[in-house]
Amino acid sequence: MTRVRGSVPQAAGEFAGKRIVVTGGTKGTGAAVVRRLVSAGAAVVTAARGDRPGDIAEGVTLIRADLGTDAGCSVLAEAARDVLGGVDILVHVLGGSSAPSGGFMALDDAMWAKELSLNLLSAVRLDRFLVPAMVAGGKGVVIHTSSIQRSLPLHDSTIAYAAAKAALSTYSKALSKEVGPKGVRVVSVAPGWIYTSAAEALVRRIAEGAAISGDAARQSILDSLGGIPLGRPAQPEEVAELIAFLASDRASAIHGTEYVIDGGTIPTV
Template sequence: MPRFVIDPREFADQRVLVTGGTKGAGQAIVRRLSAAGAVTVAVARSAIPVDSTPGLFVQADLCTPEGAVTVVRTVKDKLGGIDILVHNLGGSSAPGGGFAALTDELWQEELSLNLLGAVRLDRALIPAMIERGRGVVLHISSIQRRLPLPDSTIAYAAAKAALSTYSKALSKELGPKGVRVNSIAPGWIRTTAAEALVQRIAEHSGTDEAAARQSIMDALGGIPIGRPSWPEEVAELVAFLASARAASIHGSEYTIDGGTIPTV
């Protein structure tokens, strides 16, 4: 796992909300920004894992309008507002079987998780950023919005495409008002869940973890650097884009995929 030099004061007094901030990339983002002095808020459905250390944890289902209301009310009551909003929430649980297996319910679930959860929180929390004339919004998309995989992630890829397009549109509206908006498109990230998938593939196919990992990379068309990204590397990019060092970066999408996307 990579280690980076962190300025412990870079985000001092900044209030940061990270959706899905208890596992995978979200947990790494919370750790990275907390270590840099931010007051972090993590949101997830399950109780907080013992190794997670946000300043504040809100238990809510962000696929529902009620979950968004709970989060907004809690951060306004406890912190007065949010300066940096990291929409890390996302994923897919759709079954295999291609387009025909995707019912209206499954489409709705993928859109709620990967698009509407962010849209609702933005609508509630950005007006206060506009009033203050400053703020940062980051949407975690996916390379699948440009490189959709067939079989089980069609709806996920389409929802992430919508998220990236929404993020760009939002940047045009908010840039003149002092709020910076960008998105990040990761490729394969080496999360705990991804490692569990590697183990399942190895057990199912009777190979070892290296072969299973290679089979996932092959399905992606190869990863030129030969490995997935670490969650800490995604968190480092988030920290950069959220910081004053990126003050003129706005309306962009940064890809972090070890070269997986094969075109310019």
């Protein structure tokens, strides 16, 4: 056994020979997922709208594509087939929100369309391009990254994001019913607050805007979530470890369900 960051055990070469597409794989949680899979032997293709980031894992094939569009998803799917010769595992991590604060009245149709395209339709489209080949081959794994906001929405600035993630969870369940009997596993992961570079930037914006300390800004986010019983947000590597487990043969009987990783944020059963 080898060990990854945080002394979490992993099987060396666990993903050797596996051909994997990861969306959102150039930063934050997606980048952590890519590092985890590559470290275990996977061949990985991911996409970005811009140039290759300096911290992306070596050996990863990066495709320039905007996955918020149907054309971008098509470009990634075609490139993945060309580079990998097929796809065994598809991991959707892409997501986020650029909506302004101000509740539902601050969101026009264009903003709703943007949030839905990024957080829901990017997965739907890429599944449409890549899952049929998995079905034809009788095997494969699809993992969707939802959010606890699908059941615990924050209305001020992420209402459209929360609605899109709720739809993604429902879509994921429906897809699992359709393709599970044909050999393709479908699982969803619902993270809470993950402390990525984007989260750090949010803390800084809150601190600067309210003229408070970084600790006070972090506490304000915790308060808006109703607190995190574990006392901290998750690290990207912790979410990546859950996704790696669910993508692996160790989880071969896990299908059609959603795993929450939120430090206990959701207060109900």
